[in-house]
Amino acid sequence: MVKNRRLSKAIFDVSFSEVRRQLEYKTIRLHTVDRFFPSTKLCMNCGQLHDMPLNKRIFKCDCGAPDMGRDHHAATNILRQGLPYQPVEREALAN
Secondary structure (H helix, E strand, O other): OOOOOOHHHHHHHHHHHHHHHHHHHOOOOOOOOOOOOOOEEEEEOOOOOOOOOOEEEOOOOOOOOOOEEHHHHHHHHHHHHHHHOOOOHHHHOOO
């Protein structure tokens, strides 16, 4: 992202570590997802890893999972990975 001449100054100004520090300071518990988590390649139903080159824009799995866009599928996987595992907290988040 920094190699883009138009965005590099804005990205350096954002200071991602400061955003994370503020979130850790202001929240009770912060759930993070590892940066190497295969969110695009992992099926959200069966957990099977697929080869997803960048030109493939629709995620399809043989297990019967609905076909959806690559980015939407990755966002769903990141949400599921980052959600707390305790059912009480999950119910609290739904309200």
